[in-house]
Amino acid sequence: MSVPRRTRVKICGLTRAEDIDAAVAAGADALGFVLWPGSKRAVDLEHLAELSARVPAFVTRVGLFVDQSPAFIAACAPHLDLLQFHGDESPTFCAAAPRPWIKALRMRDGIDLHAAAADYAGARGLLLDAYKPGVPGGTGETFDWARIPASLAAPVILAGGLTAANVAEAIATVRPLAVDVSGGVELAPGIKQAELIGDFLRGVMAADDRLRRMAN
Ligand SMILES: O=C(O)c1ccccc1NCC(=O)[C@H](O)[C@H](O)COP(=O)(O)O
Secondary structure, three states: OOOOOOOEEEEOOOOOHHHHHHHHHHOOOEEEEEOOOOOOOEOOHHHHHHHHOOOOOOOEEEEEEOOOOHHHHHHHHHHOOEEEEOOOOOHHHHHOOOOOEEEEEEOOOOOOHHHHHHHOOOOOOEEEEOOEOOEOOOOOOOOOHHHOOOOOOOOEEEOOOOOOOOHHHHHHHHOOOEEEEOHHHEEEOOEEOHHHHHHHHHHHHHHHHHHHHHHO
C-alpha cells in the first residue's frame, strides 16, 4: 500500500538572516525571497545575494517575481534555484526562464485550472493562491480549497492564509505537493517568528502522520 508522501514546506517573504536560520532549523524545504519592489517583504538584488549565500544545500531558494524584466530575473538567477512567477507572465515568457520555475495562479472566480495547467505545462508546479483585487500575493487570506480538482494535471503548491491552525485541514483537503506560508509565520511583514515557523512545520508533520495512519 502506498504511503502518502511528505508534504513539502515553503516559507516565503524572508528578509533576515535569523529567519533563514530558523526556517532551515525547523525543516523548511524551500525559502522564498520576494523580488517585487511593491511588497513590504521585498529584497533587492544585493540583499538577495547576501541572504541566498546563507541557505545550505538541499534547501531550495525561490525567487518571487511579478511581471518583471528578463534582465532583472537573469541578474537574480545565479542566487536562486527556482523562480516563482506571480504576475501575468505568459507561458512563453516563463518558458524562457533561466531557471526551473513555478507559476502562481490567483484563485479568482471562474479560473480554469485545467486550462492553466495545460498552458503552463513547463512549470514544476502550480502555486494556487488567494485572489484579492489589486494585491498580487501575500494576502493572508484563504480560498475554498475544495475548488482545487483532485485530477489537476500539475503538482500543487497550496498558498494563501495558511497557519499552524489550518494547515492540517488544508493538507487533508488538497493533499498538495507542498504548502506555502508567509503572513502566518510572521510578526510583521518580512519579520518572521521562529516559534510560529516551528508551529507551522509541526502542524504539517502532524497532518502527514495522520494521513499515514489512515493509509495503514
Ligand atoms: O508575500 C508578498 O508580499 C507577495 C507580494 C507580491 C506577490 C507575491 C507575494 N507573496 C507570494 C507568496 O508566495 C506568498 O507566500 C503567498 O502569497 C502566501 O502569502 P500568505 O497568504 O501571507 O501566507
